[in-house]
Amino acid sequence: MRLLGTASDKKLFDENGLRLDGRSPGDLRPIRIETDVLNRADGSAFIEWGGNKIQVAVYGPREAYPRHMQDINQAFVRARYNMAAFSVDERKRPGPDRRSMEISKVISEALQAAVMVELFPRAQIDVFIEVLQADAGTRIAGLTASAVALAAAGVPMRDLVVGCTAGKVDGKVVLDLSKEEDNFGQADLPVAIMPKSGKVVLMQMDGDLSIDEFNEATSMIFKATERINQIQRDALKKNYANTAQDWGE
Amino acid sequence: MSNVKQIVMPGDPVEVQNLKPRNGVYKCGDNKYCSQFFGILQESEQFVDVVPFTGKYVPRRNDKVIGKVIEIGPSMWIVDISSTYTTLLHMNDAPWRVTSGELKRYMNVGDYVYAKVLSINEIKESWITMKDVGLKKLEGGTLVSIPAPKVPRIIGKGGSMVNMIKDSTHTRIMVGQNGVIWLDGAPENVIVAIGAIRKVEEEAHTVGLTDRVKKYLEDKKGEIVGNSE
Numbered sequence: 001m002r003l004l005g006t007a008s009d010k011k012l013f014d015e016n017g018l019r020l021d022g023r024s025p026g027d028l029r030p031i032r033i034e035t036d037v038l039n040r041a042d043g044s045a046f047i048e049w050g051g052n053k054i055q056v057a058v059y060g061p062r063e064a065y066p067r068h069m070q071d072i073n074q075a076f077v078r079a080r081y082n083m084a085a086f087s088v089d090e091r092k093r094p095g096p097d098r099r100s101m102e103i104s105k106v107i108s109e110a111l112q113a114a115v116m117v118e119l120f121p122r123a124q125i126d127v128f129i130e131v132l133q134a135d136a137g138t139r140i141a142g143l144t145a146s147a148v149a150l151a152a153a154g155v156p157m158r159d160l161v162v163g164c165t166a167g168k169v170d171g172k173v174v175l176d177l178s179k180e181e182d183n184f185g186q187a188d189l190p191v192a193i194m195p196k197s198g199k200v201v202l203m204q205m206d207g208d209l210s211i212d213e214f215n216e217a218t219s220m221i222f223k224a225t226e227r228i229n230q231i232q233r234d235a236l237k238k239n240y241a242n243t244a245q246d247w248g249e
Numbered sequence: 250m251s252n253v254k255q256i257v258m259p260g261d262p263v264e265v266q267n268l269k270p271r272n273g274v275y276k277c278g279d280n281k282y283c284s285q286f287f288g289i290l291q292e293s294e295q296f297v298d299v300v301p302f303t304g305k306y307v308p309r310r311n312d313k314v315i316g317k318v319i320e321i322g323p324s325m326w327i328v329d330i331s332s333t334y335t336t337l338l339h340m341n342d343a344p345w346r347v348t349s350g351e352l353k354r355y356m357n358v359g360d361y362v363y364a365k366v367l368s369i370n371e372i373k374e375s376w377i378t379m380k381d382v383g384l385k386k387l388e389g390g391t392l393v394s395i396p397a398p399k400v401p402r403i404i405g406k407g408g409s410m411v412n413m414i415k416d417s418t419h420t421r422i423m424v425g426q427n428g429v430i431w432l433d434g435a436p437e438n439v440i441v442a443i444g445a446i447r448k449v450e451e452e453a454h455t456v457g458l459t460d461r462v463k464k465y466l467e468d469k470k471g472e473i474v475g476n477s478e
Contacts (some may be wrong), residue, residue, distance in 0.1 A: 042305075061305065061333040072372055114259075116275070116285060121372040123333050151259055154304025154398070156285035158275070159260030196260040196283070233258055236287055240256060240302065240454055 012169045012181055019181065025174040028164070028224055033145060033235035035152045043153025045235070047145035050178060051135030054142050056149040060125035075120035079107040079127040081142055087134045103139045104129075110143055110163075110192050110201040116156040125155060136182040137165045140190045143202065148232050160232050161201055163192030164224045166217035173213050175220045189214070191221045195229050198222070254291070254454055257284040257299055265297055273299030288398070289454050302454065306332040306397035306427035308375045312366045315387070315425035316377065318359065321352050328362065330427045331394060334373050338364060342378035344385070361387040363423055363431070390421075390433040393443055395450045397428040402453040403446060410449065410459060417466040418442040419475045435474040444469070 012020055019025070029050030038044035041057035064070040081103040085094050096104075111127060127149070129142040140163035147161040167177040168187040182188055187207030193200050209217060257263065261284045263274050270282045274297065277283035284290070286301035308314070308330065316328035316336065326338040340347040345355045356362065362377075363384050369375040379385065395403065403424055404411050415422050420434030420442045430446060432439050445462055452458050 042303075063334055120333055123373075151287035152303075154286060154288075154301040154396070156273070156301075157259035158277070158283070158285075160258055194260070196277070236258060237256055 012184060013172065019169070019174065019178070021178055023176075025172055026220055026224075028176050028227065029178065031228060031231050033148055033231055034238075035148055035235050036239055041149075041153075043149040043151070043155070045145040045149040045152065047141050047148075049135075049137065049141040049144075050176070051133060052131070052138055052141045053133035054138065054145055055130045055132060056142065056145040057128045057130075058125065058146070058149040058153040058155070059128075060153075061120040061123040061155065062126075064122055064124040070122040073121055074117040075115070075123040075125055077108050077112045077115055077117065077125045077127065079104050079111060079129060079146065081107055081129045081131070081139065083131040083134060083138070087131045103142075106202055106204065107139060107143050107146065110161055111146060111150065113199070113201045114147070114157045114159055114161045114194055115150065116158065119156060125150070134179075136177050136179040137190065140165050140192060140202075143192050144228060144232065148235055151236055159194035159196045160229060161192055162195055162225045162229045162232060163190060163202060164221045164228060165190045166221050168207065168209060168213060168217075173209075173216045173220065175224055187213070187217075189217050189221070191218060193222070193225055195225055254289045254456065256288070256454070257290050258287050259283075259285060263290065263297060263299065268292060268297045269295055271296040271298045273301065300401075301398050303396035304398055306330060308332055308334075308336065308366045308369050308373075309426070310366055310368060312426040313363065313384070314366060314377065314427040315361060315363050315392070315423065315429035315431055316427070317361050318356055321358060324349050324352075326352060326356055326362075328364070328377060330377075330425075331397065331429060332427060334375065336366070336375040336377050338362070338377050338379070342367065342376070342380055344379050356386055361392060361429075361431070363387055363425070387423075387431055390431050391439050391443070393430050393432070393446060395428045395430065395446065397426070399450050399453045400424060400426055400428055402458070403430070403449050405459070410462065413459075413463065414442050414445045414466065417470075418445070418473055437472055437474050441466070441469045441472055 032048045034046045037046045043058035045056045047054050127146050131138050166175050166189050167185050169181045169185040187209045189205045192202035263282045273286050274282045284299045288299050288301035291298045314330045316330040318326045319329045320327035328336050364377040364379050367376045367378045418438040418441050420438050423431040
């Protein structure tokens with residue numbers, strides 16, 4: 001059964017202060033990450049975040065083509081964010097649109113900050129992010145999975161990039177917007193950081209937040225990234241922790 | 250006591266103490282070093298390294314590698330050595346007297362060659378040569394590929410692991426530093442050798458591996474041709 005909502009003003013909080021999906025303002029949706037899901041890619045990851053289902057494949061580093069786009073000093077991280085036609089309620093026309101191109105650009109820049117691109121002159125690293133099912137926060141979920149896929153591919157990085165969104169809904173600051181909250185809320189703030197240094201590598205905002213609301217939102221995000229980073233680490237470790245036992249030792 | 254050596258992620262702090270930080274670590278503060286890779290922390294007598302679980306081969310001078318010819322130029326072969334970049338083999342570095350434009354006669358696209366890295370520059374253009382003992386165009390045999398970071402495990406201390414596999418299976422094995430491995434021998438034996446290599450590849454990060462591979466080879470004794478029973 002799918003909730004179609006009301007025709008009039010959407011109430012996004014119930015009498016107990018809980019959100020539509022039963023979460024408290026500071027709760028994350030369930031997140032699950034799996035690595036090494038694609039054999040042909042150099043690195044891969046699959047993330048489920050709330051209702052989001054996103055597949056990431058990493059190829060490279062490899063020599064950059066076309067030749068004239070090569071940077072003699074470093075590699076490019078070329079992220080391509082794409083939504084499958086069936087990933088949203090209303091069929092999305094296949095192919096890049098302006099939104100996809102913007103998201104591809106901000107994700108490339110976020111990853112470029114973490115990857116040691118100066119070790120690979122004249123090269124490029126391709127990151128393919130395929131959204132199979134969208135449920136708000138796809139760019140952050142895609143970026144979080146991309147960091148895992150890059151690590152799984154053996155690409156040298158300064159840190160594992162991790163992100164989260166926050167926003168304002170019915171005047172209240174909440175963490176990790178769901179689809180309805182994103183559509184009917186008052187602000188959406190996706191942020192991604194390099195957790196060890198706290199450096200911000202992605203920050204965008206739709207809507208309005210006062211300075212206090214913004215500070216509250218970013219502080220919620222920073223705290224949540226600790227948990228999400230642990231999920232990234234557990235996903236990477238999973239394939240290596242038990243091998244000795246599997247062989248019946 | 251853990252079965253698995255310490256696993257680190259990019260950005261994780263690495264204890265250096267009185268050792269020298271070497272591969273896979275970078276300076277992330279005053280006297281602080283962090284891992285670049287998702288891999289295993291390795292401490293030897295002098296150095297601290299982080300060895301990634303996988304990754305592309307990075308050519309180093311004098312490394313012996315096994316590559317595949319992918320393109321032929323007027324005076325050189327372009328060779329794929331499972332690295333980020335292709336490498337070049339000039340016709341003057343081949344053991345034959347090659348004239349310009351006639352390279353196809355000696356080695357064609359798809360042929361494999363066992364060669365040595367001659368040089369690599371700052372923008373990672375590299376050249377290989379066949380002019381050294383044992384280097385040649387490879388004929389026949391079977392080729393397998395493992396991630397380059399696992400090659401030291403396959404070779405073992407002073408060649409102990411690969412020699413153990415070679416001796417038990419009566420096969421000839423040539424290991425390229427780039428992760429490409431050439432085997433030759435009776436088909437049944439090659440299969441067992443490949444099984445042993447796969448075991449090392451999958452368990453490279455664990456301790457006690459040498460004993461487990463030894464046991465694997467002993468268990469497979471019956472399948473090996475040419476064993477005097």
